[in-house]
């Protein structure tokens with residue numbers, strides 16, 4: 245049964261905040277991580293990837309477009325993008341200027357258009373037009389880093405190869421005191437032993453959903469947060 249929520253006076257505060265005290269022992273961190281995951285899973289039973297997609301190719305492209313942009317905005321752009329260029333082969337042959345025009349509203353559109361066309365061309369040239377379901381093959385593709393590879397593997401292929409560390413996951417991990425690392429790959433490495441492997445993809449959704457809905461970067465709503473009695477960063 246979930247522990248009762250303890251009401252607190254919410255006091256908005258802006259980042260950067262002081263680093264959260266880190267639970268002293270590995271066992272304490274593990275216990276905290278387990279309880280956080282249990283409560284978030286109860287609170288967000290339908291947490292899922294909020295980027296609309298029908299296959300691994302669409303998810304990979306949408307994830308590239310989501311850099312420095314909201315999922316909502318990306319979801320407004322991708323229907324037209326995939327209507328015009330539904331496959332890697334089609335996108336590989338498109339005029340770069342046309343792609344730029346379609347993805348313009350997601351920001352950094354020149355780089356993003358170049359990245360997704362480079363990705364499409366590499367998929368055609370090296371993978372028969374398919375997205376490979378392997379971390380090593382994904383991370384060498386244009387525009388695909390470890391975060392995007394984890395998104396694709398976890399959501400399009402149902403594989404738990406790692407934990408997606410985006411801005412929300414990084415911020416919440418620090419606020420929970422689960423790690424002091426600031427580099428995404430190191431944060432991922434610190435999180436992996438704290439959570440069961442078969443839950444890694446879902447864990448990312450839970451943290452992202454909580455970060456978007458309650459634990460905002462600038463104004464965390466600690467007073468309404470179901471973790472406020474166990475979170476070391478809760479506003480007193």
Ligand code: SF4
Nearest residue numbers: 459464466469475478
């Ligand atoms: S109590 Fe909740 S909202 Fe406040 S810092 Fe912790 S997780 Fe974020």
